[in-house]
Amino acid sequence: MYIVSLNTDNIVIMSNIELKNAGLKVTLPRVKILNKLESAENHHMSAEDIYKELINDGEVISLATVYRVLTQFEAANIAIRHHFDSDNGQAVFELNHGGHHDHMVSLKTGKVVEFYDDIIENRQKEIAKEHNFKITEHSLILYGEFSEED
Numbered sequence: 182m183y184i185v186s187l188n189t190d191n192i193v194i195m196s197n198i199e200l201k202n203a204g205l206k207v208t209l210p211r212v213k214i215l216n217k218l219e220s221a222e223n224h225h226m227s228a229e230d231i232y233k234e235l236i237n238d239g240e241v242i243s244l245a246t247v248y249r250v251l252t253q254f255e256a257a258n259i260a261i262r263h264h265f266d267s268d269n270g271q272a273v274f275e276l277n278h279g280g281h282h283d284h285m286v287s288l289k290t291g292k293v294v295e296f297y298d299d300i301i302e303n304r305q306k307e308i309a310k311e312h313n314f315k316i317t318e319h320s321l322i323l324y325g326e327f328s329e330e331d
């Protein structure tokens with residue numbers, strides 16, 4: 182668990198703790214990429230999104246490094262990789278907050294919005310029970326477009 186705060190110093194401190202807890206050495210690229218994911222407005226970023234933002238910030242980093250660090254984060258369970266069927270087809274990454282949520286994805290822009298609904302969650306459990314099915318994992322992804330994208 183960590184605190185999402187807009188205070189840059191706090192984010193850096195929490196990032197360091199998080200990296201150490203995950204057994205990863207605190208390196209500058211890891212901290213910078215973790216900070217990007219933590220402060221991401223929509224919580225979901227592709228490697229290229231992160232790369233472009235870091236370059237805009239004046240950082241010296243390669244796309245290959247961003248990919249490698251994200252893969253390490255995924256292996257260490259800090260981040261989750263999603264393969265949404267949106268137009269650009271790029272994997273997007275989000276921090277693993279431990280809580281479950283589902284996603285709606287715009288096929289037009291790749292915009293991702295998270296949602297959680299108790300009724301949907303409970304119905305899934307009931308349906309699984311009717312089929313003597315034990316759910317170990319699930320993901321619900323709605324594809325479409327947001328009205329403001331016209």
Ligand SMILES: [Zn+2]
Pocket residue numbers: 224225275282283284295
């Ligand atoms: Zn998400």
